[in-house]
Every structure is written in structure tokens, then in C-alpha cells.
Amino acid sequence: MRIKILFVFLVISSVCKAQYSFSGYTNPEEGNRAVYLSIVEDYRKMTGVYSEQIIAKTSADATGYFEFKGNMLDTENRIYRIHIDSCSDIQQDVNHFNGYCADSEALLFIAKNTDTLKLPFSFGNQVFCRVESNNPKANAFVKIDSLKNDMRFAYGEFRSEANRKLNNKKWFKTLQYFGEALDEPLAELYIYTYLSDRSSDLHSYYVEDLKKNDYYNNLKTRLEGSYPNAPYTKQYANELNADRYMLAASNGETASNWNILLYSILGFSVLLNLVFLYQFWMRNTSKIEDLKAKLSKQEQVVLEHLLEDKTNKDIAEALFLSVSTVKSHTNNIYKKLNVQSRDDAKSLFIK
Known part of the structure; x- marks a missing residue:
């Protein structure tokens, strides 16, 4: 009987340990606002609010406290977002259509099903500025955002074309090195998304860097090693192939490759026809010899x-x-x- 009780206790303990808990505070002076937990499976949608990503909803109490808990998350690290939204349900359909919501505060973080995450108030009752978690990778996005704020300050110091170009070159490499030093491929994806954004001034540096830098292949290898089954890995591989194809097309390499392919097919076709003709001649010669015999x-x-x-x-x-x-x-x-x-x-x- 004691053994059975001990077994049940161990099972319950293991189940309890498999639960996640994400808690924090909203500003109570702004009223009880809805709080949402989302899973981000498309890294191009890390910024913004998308209703199809939402997996849980709760409300903050009178003190601003909220919590999400359960055991339904992935057992491996994934990208999650908690956001506070004061839009009504009717307004959400309009405001969130393209992932934009002017009245929303959000935090991206890395977590898995066994993690505990706390988001306490920071100076001046600021929310989502500090992360406390048993997962050392949880606050990687916060660190990156902090570096990006430093970057924006550097850009704003002198609003000239010359200053912008110098900062583009400097910060492109700074962000890339910083992401690699974090030793977390998901954090590197956050930076990659920013650097490779076609609407960004940094995109031209990304295009040039893609031509000669092995960093992107190495990131692909790190993703495949750490997250072989995650959607981010396949998405990144597809994007990388597409960008390299367009890069080759812009350099005229695609047309050349197509010509090589067409000539190869033509040569193979001629060779195949010669083989068929030879086989036909051999069969006919054999037939004639058989008749004469x-x-x-x-x-x-x-x-x-x-x-x-x-x-x-x-x-x-x-x-x-x-x-x-x-x-x-x-x-x-x-x-x-x-x-x-x-x-x-x-x-x-x-x-």
C-alpha cells in the first residue's frame, strides 16, 4: 500500500513539474485589461499582434496581477508573446488585421512547458521591462531590444545621410555578433528578421553579406541541431534558398544556369537517340543474319x-x-x- 501511495505521489509530482507558469503585472491605473498568451510559429510575425497566434486569455486583477499556467506547451523552447490589449473585441478584428495595435504592450520571450516566468514592475510602474525565469534563454529578446534602443539613439544623434550610412554598417555587424554570442538560435532569428527585412535600410547590407558570409549557413546548422522539428527551421531554410535564388537572378547567374541545364538536356537527348539508333541497327542486323541462316x-x-x-x-x-x-x-x-x-x-x- 505504501509503495502504491509513493508511486502516485511521484506521478503527481512529475505532472506538477511539467506545468508552466507565466505571471506578471499590468498597470492597475489603466483598468482591468485583457492579457493574451500567444505562440509565435512564424518568425516574420514576432512583432505585432495576430489573433491566430493566441492560445490563452486572462484578465488582470485589481492589483494588475495576471497569470497563465498549465501543461499544454511544447517541451522544447519556442517563441511566445504576452501582450496587454485594451481594444474591444469588435476593435480587435479591425486593429489586428495586419498585426498592428496602437494600444498594446507586448513582450517576446523563449520558454517551454516546464518554465516559470515572472514579469515584475520595473521603475515607474513600467511593465514588461524585466524578466525573471528559470530558463536562461527567456530574456534574450529583452537584451536584443535593449541593444536596438542603443542603436536608435546612435542614429538620432546626428540626422545626416553620412551618419546613417556609418551606423548601418556598424550596427549590422554589431547585432549579428551579439545574436551569435547569445548562443540561442531563436534569438538569432529575431535579429535575422530585423536585418533581412526588405523595408529596412539594413537590407542592402544583408544582401551583400549573404554573398560572402558563412554565418547564414552556420545559423541554419545551429537551428537544425537545436530545433530540427520546429517550424522556424524549415521557414529559415526556405527563405535562405529564396533569397539566394533572387540574388543569383539579379546577377544574371540564373539565366546562365538555365542555359547550362538546357544544353545538358539537349546533349543527353542526342546521346539517347544515338543509343536507340544503335540498338535498332543491332536488332535489325541480328534479324537479317537469322533470316539468311x-x-x-x-x-x-x-x-x-x-x-x-x-x-x-x-x-x-x-x-x-x-x-x-x-x-x-x-x-x-x-x-x-x-x-x-x-x-x-x-x-x-x-x-
Whole structure:
């Protein structure tokens, strides 16, 4: 009995340990606002609010406290978002259509099903500025956002084209190195999304960097090693292939590659036709030899003259035979070849 009780206790303990708990505070002065938990499976939708990503909803109490808990999350790290939204349900359909909501505060973080995450108030009752978690990767996005704020300050110091270009070059590499140093591929994806955004000034640096930097292949390898089954890994691989294809097309390499492919197909087709012709010739030659083997030596000689359209008299004179002997050989040839005339015989030996 004691063993059974101990077993049940261990099972319950293991189940309890498999639960997540994400809690924090909203600003109570702004009223009880709805709080949402979302899972981000498309890293191009990490910023913004998308209703299809929402997996749970709760409300903050009078003190602003809220909590999400359960055991339904993935056992591996994934990207999640908690956001506070004061839009009404009717307004959400309009405001969130393109992932935009002016009256929303959000936090991205990395977590799994066994994690505890706390979002306490920071200075001045600011929300979502500090992350406390048993998962050391949880606050990677907060660190990146902090660095991006430093970047914005550097850009704003001198609003000139020269300053912007210098900062573009500097911060592109700074962000890339920072992401790699975090030792978390999901955090690197957050930076990659920002650097490769087509609407960003940094996109041109990304295009040039893609031509010569092995970083992107290495990131793909890190994602495949850490998250082989996550949707982010396949999405990244597809995007990387698409960007490289467009890059090759812009350099004229695609047309050249297509020409090589077409010439290769043409050459293969010619070679294949030659093989077919050779095989046909071999089969036909074998067939002719088989037919001639049915005839005697004298009949084979007569056949050669028949195929040259010589008359019986011409054949008799050429072979020093009588015309009746030639006719006799001819009739034997027809019987052995199963034909009725010279034309039928000639049709068997056309190559």
C-alpha cells in the first residue's frame, strides 16, 4: 500500500513539474485589461499582434496581477508573446488585421512547458521591462531590444545621410555578433528578421553579406541541431534558398544556369537517340543474319542478286547456272522466308 501511495505521489509530482507558469503585472491605473498568451510559429510575425497566434486569455486583477499556467506547451523552447490589449473585441478584428495595435504592450520571450516566468514592475510602474525565469534563454529578446534602443539613439544623434550610412554598417555587424554570442538560435532569428527585412535600410547590407558570409549557413546548422522539428527551421531554410535564388537572378547567374541545364538536356537527348539508333541497327542486323541462316550457301548467293533487282537470266549468267536452276533456288528462298514475291523478300532486308 505504501509503495502504491509513493508511486502516485511521484506521478503527481512529475505532472506538477511539467506545468508552466507565466505571471506578471499590468498597470492597475489603466483598468482591468485583457492579457493574451500567444505562440509565435512564424518568425516574420514576432512583432505585432495576430489573433491566430493566441492560445490563452486572462484578465488582470485589481492589483494588475495576471497569470497563465498549465501543461499544454511544447517541451522544447519556442517563441511566445504576452501582450496587454485594451481594444474591444469588435476593435480587435479591425486593429489586428495586419498585426498592428496602437494600444498594446507586448513582450517576446523563449520558454517551454516546464518554465516559470515572472514579469515584475520595473521603475515607474513600467511593465514588461524585466524578466525573471528559470530558463536562461527567456530574456534574450529583452537584451536584443535593449541593444536596438542603443542603436536608435546612435542614429538620432546626428540626422545626416553620412551618419546613417556609418551606423548601418556598424550596427549590422554589431547585432549579428551579439545574436551569435547569445548562443540561442531563436534569438538569432529575431535579429535575422530585423536585418533581412526588405523595408529596412539594413537590407542592402544583408544582401551583400549573404554573398560572402558563412554565418547564414552556420545559423541554419545551429537551428537544425537545436530545433530540427520546429517550424522556424524549415521557414529559415526556405527563405535562405529564396533569397539566394533572387540574388543569383539579379546577377544574371540564373539565366546562365538555365542555359547550362538546357544544353545538358539537349546533349543527353542526342546521346539517347544515338543509343536507340544503335540498338535498332543491332536488332535489325541480328534479324537479317537469322533470316539468311535459314538458306543454303547457294540460296544466299542467289538472294543477294535478287535484292539487287537482277533478272533470272542475269543471275543465271553471273553464277553460270541455268535459268530453271535459278527459278528453283528462288522458289526455295520464298518458302523458307515465308514470302510471295521479290518485293516481300526485299522488305525483310531493308535496314
